[in-house]
Amino acid sequence: MKTIYLFLFGLLCLMGVSCTTNFDELNENPNSPPEVDPQYLLTNVITVEANANTYDQGFLLADYLAQFSASVEFERIDRYEMGSNSAYWDQIFLLLTDLKSMENLAGYNEAYGAVGDILKSFLFSQLTDMWGDVPYTEALEAKDGKFTPKYDNQESIYTAPETGILAVLQRSAVTLQNTNTSIAGDVMFNNDLGKWTRFANSLRLRYLLRISNRLTDFSEMQALADSGMLIESNEQNAVVPYLSAAPNQFPFFTAALGAYGEHRMTKTVDSVLKLWNDPRISILYKPTQLSVTNGNPQFKGLLNGQNRETISEKDVNLNDISLFGSIYRDVPDGVNGQYMQYAEVQFILAEAAARGYIAGNAQTYYQNAIAGNFNYYGTKVPDGYFEQEAVALTGNRDNDLVKILTQKWLSLITNGHEAWFNIRRTGIPALKPGPDNLNDGRYPARYLYPESEQATNSANYQEAVKRMGGDDINSKVWWEILP
Secondary structure, three states, X not given: XXXXXXXXXXXXXXXXXXXXXXXXXXXXXXXXXXXXXXXXXXXXXXXXXXXXXXXXXXXXXXXXXXXXXXXXXXXXXXXXXXXXXXXXXXXXXXXXHHHHHHOOOOOOOHHHHHHHHHHHHHHHHHHHHHHOOEEOOOOOOHXXXXXXXXXXXXXHHHHOOOOOHHHHHHHHHHHHHHOOOOOOOOOOOOOOHHHXXXXXXXXXXXXXXXXXXXXXXXXXXXXXXXXXXXXXXXXXXXXXXXXXXXXXXXXXXXXXXXXXXXXXXXXXXXXXXXXXXXXXXXXXXXXOHHHHHOOOOOOOXXXXXXXXXXXXXXXXXXXXXXXXXXXXXXXXOXXXXXXXXXXXXXXXXXXXXXXXOOOOOHHHHHHHHHXXXXXXXXXXXXXXXXXXXXXXXXXXXXXXXXXXXXHHHHHOOOOOOHHHXXXXXXXXOOOOOOOOOOOOOOOOOOOOOOHHHHHHOHHHHHHHHXXXXXXXXXXXXXXOOOO
């Protein structure tokens, strides 16, 4: 975070904030900092969160939980030693504070407000889906003297009529469709408010499905499906490109060789991609070094949740286990910072149609989603792919849902904890904890609250813990009941 803020400060200097021949400006109080334009805070929030969601949270943590990545030694989250993930908790609140500060700057308008509310909604959803009940309505009121905010329950965080995430997103979309104001500094959509509207609506669709096991009325979901204002192509994806030049490269490009070797293809993803005869295997992973040396390139995964001793006792040859693909390691800009993609929107609609939440053709949505994900990786769906028994939908609801949700799972690789959230909501794919897991064979449901909350906000922390049934990685959040 400090690096980003220093970069923005330097950018302000380059923009001429401190270099002027104007007599009035020379006589300004040197102890009073120059006014920062909202665009710089907006740029900072978008880029910092895109990288945090994709690399720090997605690649380094959630890819183990979703079994895209298996550890060979050091990453104990692969064995479900979850901890508190307090650095991300702190970072989210810093970014939320930036968005709140933006409201008091010259140049702020209703378009900045709506875009800021969309980003706040995304950040608060991260908090509640990773920890459960969290500070929400009082979270940003320190200026008003509320330094120990209450923890709102997750149901109200999502569904409160005026303040809930769903209501805020709907209001933001309406504002952006009707405003005559504009924004700058948007490195995701190039200041295109129409794309922000689509993103807001698509996030609302995501969250309606997230809490769908608690809903009985799906008319809002149907209205969104019929709106024509969702993300409708990869050109409208909510992603932030990494760049070829430092310091904006994908961080794993410059990671140490030992760190690269710690992230291995899993047996889970290996079996699924081979079952589908799926060419994405060669994009996401590399053939094993041993098989390449022997002139017969093959992919091979490692069982999740094993400690170093088990791997050694099994005489696993790590040269015969696949590493992550070139897009993650060999080029600096092979992936994007992730918020949400077109494929996910289509998978949501496919699942909703298959469950009967909305009208529509589940197979059409499903095939659009898969084709969209192939297209995102710059390749095409092979001839006959959709006709394969392991891929084709047959009209059997339960079997079709497994296929839809497993394809969706793959499409969410490295997109923060989104695949983990979906597994917790649906139980699909049915992941098995590894033999050396540290959670008694249970799949974790959340992170622990940060210790700082126990120390500085103890009364509200204790109330939330009692409400949730304990500060435990197996305490399920409100929406986490299987359909």
